[in-house]
Amino acid sequence: MHISLRSGEKIYINGAVLRADRKVSIEILNDATFLMETHVMNVDEATTPLRQLYFIIQIMLMNPTDTDAAIEMFQSAVVKTIDVLDEPVLVAGLYTIKNLVETNRIFDALKATRSLFPVEASIISGVSPVQAA
Structure with a gap:
């Protein structure tokens, strides 16, 4: 699954909070629970x-x-x-x-x-x- 984050945007993955310091795309390669900041x-x-x-x-x-x-x-x-x-x-x-x-x-x-x-x-x-x- 590919996810694009804007600079400063957060994503919550398996209980961890990650923040992008610049525009970035990430690919989640395994089964993970995540929530985008816009849905928090x-x-x-x-x-x-x-x-x-x-x-x-x-x-x-x-x-x-x-x-x-x-x-x-x-x-x-x-x-x-x-x-x-x-x-x-x-x-x-x-x-x-x-x-x-x-x-x-x-x-x-x-x-x-x-x-x-x-x-x-x-x-x-x-x-x-x-x-x-």
Whole structure:
């Protein structure tokens, strides 16, 4: 896999934080867990239930050797979120995300969570997800 980084850009690989001092392309030759800086959410951006789940999953991805507390937080948060939702698209998505985390497909869980942000935003704004589509 080829990855291009701009000068000063960070990438998180298997828990390590790397910063490019100039524009660079790297090739990852083996199976590695990584997250580009552009997809990293700051704690102050975790303002909705799905964004909070995203932040927790992100912690698992960024620090893969110490995930026990994050997994416990995720399990509690995802169950509570599912229990209060009545939007079928979100509930189905959360079950998918829960399954991805349980099968250690953390990056896929992160992507699946991000894909639900527009549905959550439409609900918060009072627009039905069916109307928003």
